[in-house]
Amino acid sequence: MPKLLAALSTIGIVAMLWVGGHILLVGVDDLGWHWLYDLVHHAEEAVGGGVLGWVVNTLASALIGLVVGVVVVLVVNQVKKRRAPKDDHAATPAH
Secondary structure, eight states: OHHHHHHHHHHHHHHHHHHHHHHHHHHHHHTTOHHHHHHHHHHHHHTTSHHHHHHHHHHHHHHHHHHHHHHHHHHHHHHHHHHSOOOHHHHSOOO
8 A cells, every 4th residue: 555655646746747837838828928838839739749749748847847846845945944043052062
């Protein structure tokens, strides 16, 4: 059972990156930033569309999700570091 749960966890992460990246891809196009969506669309056409086009779109969406996810994790970690209370007792010698 632990191996099954580990596999489901990995599959879930990949699926969330894919879906989240696709939502961002379509969302930025709706906001007027057409260049990214156009780039992915042209890559789909370059491979002839169909199943290969779907694979290109899926991989591009997952990559976008991964990049945005990494940026968010880095920002959150930096905010946590800056908000963490500093341990002044470690810097002062014991009496």
